[in-house]
Amino acid sequence: MYLANYFGMLCGAELELAEGFRNMGEGHGQEPDVYFICHTLAKQCDEHVEKLRPFAERYGEIAPEERNRLGPKIFVGPREGGLGLLRDLHDLYVMASFCSITWTMVGQGAQGTRNPELLEVVESCESETATQMKWLETRMKQAAPQALIAAS
Amino acid sequence: MTDRIANPWGERTPFVPSEEWPVRVDQFLEEGVSEEDVDRWVQSASILHSNGDAIDAAVKDGRIVGVRGRAVDRVNRGRVDPKDLFGWQANNSEDRLKRPLVRKDGELVEASWDEAMGLIVERSRQLLDEKGPLSFGFYTTGQLFLEEYYTLGVIARAGLGTPHLDGNTRTCTATAAQAMKESFGSDGQPGCYTDIDHADAIALFGHNVAETQTVLWMRMLDRLEGKEPPKLVVVDPRPTPPARRADVHLAIRNDTNVALMNALLHEIIANGWYDQEYVDAHTIGFDELKKTVMRYPPERAAEICGVPAEEIREAARIIGMAKRLVSSALQGFYQSMQATAAACQLNNLHLIRGMIGKPGCTVLQMNGQPSAQNTRETGANGDLPAFRNWDNPKHIQELADLWNVDCLQIPHWAPPTHAMQIWRFAEQGSINLLWISGTNPAVSLPEISRIRRILAQEGLFVVVQDIFLTETAQYADVVLPAATWGEKLGTFTNTDRTVHITEKAVEPPGEAKSDLDIFLEYARRMNFRNKDGEPLIKWEDPESCFEAWKECTRGHLCDYTGITYEKLREGSGIQWPCNEESPEGTERLYTDGVFITQTDRCEAYGHDLLTGAALSEADHKVMNPAGRAIIKPIEYQQPLEEPDKEYPFRYTTGRTVYHFHTRTKTARAPQLQDAAPDAWVEISPVDAKSLGIEEGNMVRVESPRGHVEARARVCNIAQGLIFVPFHYGYFDVPTKDSPNGRHRAANEMTISAWDPVSKQPLLKSAVARVIKVADSDKTPSPAPTTTASEPVSDGSTDGALVPATEGGERAEVSSVIGKE
Incomplete structure (x- = not known):
């Protein structure tokens, strides 16, 4: 059964995303909304990992190298300026969407193993990840015209 | 007298x-x-x-x-x-400013209108050619007239085509509008002031009505002193006049509003004080709310908010058992953490009690400024005119048809840019022309050292349109002298949707012009055209503009089509919607429990209250509120900054009854100026004692961003909290008291952060430390004694003697009771 591999991959991806949000918050602290929201969302990602941990343990531990091999590492920021902000948000969006689809797959696994506790965790975390993506999209849509057209 | x-x-x-x-x-x-x-x-x-x-x-x-x-x-x-x-x-x-000023060799010197407008137009054309409309930003106010905002809105949105237009209303009333959009689908006050006349309970949430809207407080006082007085609940960390009169006063910690609201909702649901029938018929989301607030028993909120659980229970009992409840909220909610979230919980409270749209039953989401409502309605406050939805292509098409411009000309790829973001773009150099009308951001915005730096920035062309040479105007490249109230004709609308006309009584001084004439002159010189090559703006005076505005509102919630200047002159204020069906105006909205939440009609599809993530049309369709109000629950979230060893106090800012905004007018009225002539620092007796501070001692308050020096007023403010009024800037003090000398502006210390949903700055959310600067010289603080800043002692036992605030003969006013 490879379900545990997906748990490991998801934990890794959530931790990467948490770190990305924190870097984003620190690197773009001059954007008055980014600092606080990014730290809030980073905390959410940490909580997702905490919620997954008992299941990861129940279904078998996974080697750290495996986690690294499967997980994405996309965020290279923080970059500077309006365009840098947009690109960093863009990276986070890709990472969040990786988490999102991984939650969906873990949810499929939960269905297959008939595990209601896991299903409940998936449901709540998946909807938070969806909101994270919505926030990133909202923020990017607002920033894009200025960054792409008027910034110098 | x-x-x-x-x-x-x-x-x-x-x-x-x-x-x-x-x-x-x-x-x-x-x-x-x-x-x-x-x-x-x-x-x-x-x-x-x-x-x-x-x-x-x-x-x-x-x-x-x-x-x-x-x-x-x-x-x-x-x-x-x-x-x-x-x-x-x-x-x-x-x-008063009497002639335009332009900057030459670093100095502002007098110029003709032709020269001043010529400079603005030259710069505008150059920017349009080189960078396009995104290089323009407009920062307006809540103090102009409806016709002026609408004209400015058309110039920005259809003439230039920039999304960067917002008002200082962002700092005062954005949350009120946003909370109503989230809950009811649209901006628009559900009830009105006459609901006070019927109420058997009044609850004020972060709303020091006695100082911000004195006449509304008079109405409440007259109910409190009559037979069958209403019960009064007040939530405020300061001992405001309403707090002193309250049956229950909850002096909660700053930034804990959501925890308190959730506990009140918890009690109302746990005790069955809600209206199941109304909830079923007219709302969605109740079950989610129930699940969330069940985690907030009064004991939990008591711990977070720092007030006894029994008092929370007592407040909930009054609110929960009232038959006719009027609640209001203002800056204590709107300028704190989770602003929109907290204001929405107040809406939720009224929704689950079924107390909206009936006499004596309403929530009042208040405004701070006289025409803030119009800034919102006309689309000068980061909204589109007449509560249209920027994300609904049909609404944009309506505007395009009305203005006879191409749809693409009107920016609608994202919500119109909010004030703090406009300033950020200016800081980054992507906005190069900033036109500020009727507001003084160098005193009123958060973290003003940053605002001053932006205003002084190379490459930013600043136009300031005002009636005095304010702190902000001193940074301008062009200063335009404006006419004010009494010198120009127009209309404006208050918090409870009442539209008033205001006539021109006298000529403006010197060459000052009405704001409308200034905007129209700019539009003429820029030669803005519609699709048919005709002038984009066809009106030329306030009344013809009002008629154009009426067409813009036809069929929308804020329907003005039944109002004329003549009708306003014949009678007095009229409440919108006023149209063929309601020719005398409308006292209450939502009397049938049907809200503006239809997907094709609503002003916004809504947001996630934690992050501000925008919901899409598809999300809204799935939610399918279809005329039912939307109950949105939210968890309490810890503040941005919590007191620690270095900064052990919470820091908040606010107003006093004698001044308005940055005192540009009230400092020039001797009765008002003398009643509160300088800034002060409020501190509780316990905190004062532990720091060796007595009444009138000079103290220095520091936050991570700046500091203020002023005399201490020892008063009954909540322990652990410091308050400084935000009115005081530097225009009327010697240079040694300027930003380079003694700082006294409360916003030196506030934080550049905003509510994620309403984008309102968090002016009441900061930490501070207090240092005593000098021993008593027997001078008391200049704080009034008649208001929330009332001292704990008259100074006869410790500190300086505090004389009672009086105006004397020159402040004597005649009052005749019962004369129509």
Whole structure:
């Protein structure tokens, strides 16, 4: 059964995303909304990992190298300026969407193993990840015209 | 005669439930002028707060010489706020701006209108050619008239095509609008002031009504002193006049509003004090709310908020058992953490109790400024005109048809840019022309050292349109002298949707022009055209603009089509919607429990209350509220900054009854200025004692961003909290008291952060430390004694002697009770 591999991959991806949000918050602290929201969302990602941990343990531990091999590492920021902000948000969006689809797959696994506790965790975390993506999209849509057209 | 400085609220006229509020006509004329001397009385309304009190200005020999209340008006029934009684004197002030100024070799020098406008237009054309419309930003106010905002909105959105237009209303009323959009689908106050007349319970949430809307407080006081008085619940960390009168006063910690609201909702649901029938028929989301608030028993909130659980229970009992409940919220909610979230919980409270749209049953999401409502309606506040949805292509098409421009000309790829973001773009150099009208951000925005730096920035062309050379105007490249209240014609709308006309009583000083004429002149010179090559803006005076605006509102919630200048002149204030079906206006919205939440009609599809993530049309369709109000629950979230060893206090800012905003007018009215002549620092007796501070000691308050030095007022503010009024800047102090010398502006210390949903700056959310600078020199702090800043002692035992705040003979105002 490879379900545990997906748990490991998801934990890794959530931790990467948490770190990305924190870097984003620190690197773009001059954007008055980014600092606080990014730290809030980073905390959410940490909580997702905490919620997954008992299941990861129940279904078998996974080697750290495996986690690294499967997980994405996309965020290279923080970059500077309006365009840098947009690109960093863009990276986070890709990472969040990786988490999102991984939650969906873990949810499929939960269905297959008939595990209601896991299903409940998936449901709540998946909807938070969806909101994270919505926030990133909202923020990017607002920033894009200025960054792409008027910034110098 | 009443000294209205010593007694800001005047004489009582008690009344009983559902009786009409008695008339009391307040009148003040300048020394040496009697009623017989007055040439004429000119119809108007108050411009120094949001209450919309109807007043007449007295004119003699071409000058304004006084004011009196309009007995016929539903809002104030003749009463006048002390700021309005005396504030008009600023009109006649010697230092009014009389000619345009332009910057030459670093200095502002007088210029002709032609030269000043020529410079602005030259720069505008150059920017349009080189960078396009995204390089323009407009930062306006809550103090112009409806016609002026609408014109500015059309210039920005359809003429230039920039999304960067917002008002300082972002700092005062954005949350009110946003909370109503989230819950009811659209901006628009559900109830009105006459609901006070019917209420059996009143709950004020972070709303020091006695100082911000004195006439509304008079109405409440008259109910409190009549038979069958309403119960009063007050949530405020300061001992405000309403808090002193309250049955329950919850002095909660700053930034904990959501925890308290969730506990109140918990009690109401746990005790079955909600209206299941109304909830089922007219709302969605109740089950989610129930699940969330069940985690907030009063004991948990008590711990977070720092008030006893039993008091929370008692407040919930009053609110939960009231038959007719009026609640209101203002800056204590709107400028704190989770602003929109907290204001939405207040909406939720009224929704689950079924107390909306019936006499005596409403939530009042208040405004701070006189015409903030119009900034919102006309689309000058980061919204689109007449509550249209920027994300709904049909709404954009309507505007495009109305203005006869291409849809693509109107920016609608994202919500119109909010103020703090406009400033950020200016800071980053992507906005290069910033046009500021009728507001003073160098004093009123958070973290003003940053604002000053941006204003002074190379490559940013700053236009300031104002009536005085404010702290902000001193940074301008071009200063345009504007006419003010009493010098120009127009209309404006108050918190409870009452529209008033305000006539031109006198000529503006020198070459000053109305804001409308300035905007129209810019539009003419820029030669903005519609699709057919005709002038984009076809109106040329206030009345023709008002007629154009009416067309913009036809069929929308804020329907003005039934109002004319003539009708306003014949009577007094009229509440929108006013149209063929309701020719006399509308007292209450949502009387049938049907809200503006239809997907094709709503002003916004809504947001996630934690992050501000925007929901899409598809999300909204899935939610399918279809006319039902939307109950959105939210968890309490810890503040941005929590006190620690280095900064052990919470820091908050606010107002006093005697001043408005940055005192540009009220500092020039001697009665008001002398009542509160300088900034002060409020501190609790326990905290004062532990720091060795006595009344009047000079103290320095520091936050991670800046500091303020002022005298201490030891008063009954909540322990652990420091308050500084935000009115005081630097225009009327010597250079040693300027930003380079002694800092006294409260916003030196506030944080550049905003509510994720309403984007309102968190001006009440910061930490601070307090240092005593000097021992007592027996001078008391300049804080008034009549208000929330009342001292704990008169100084006879410790510190400096505190004289009572009085205005003396020159503040005496006549009041006639019962005269229509």
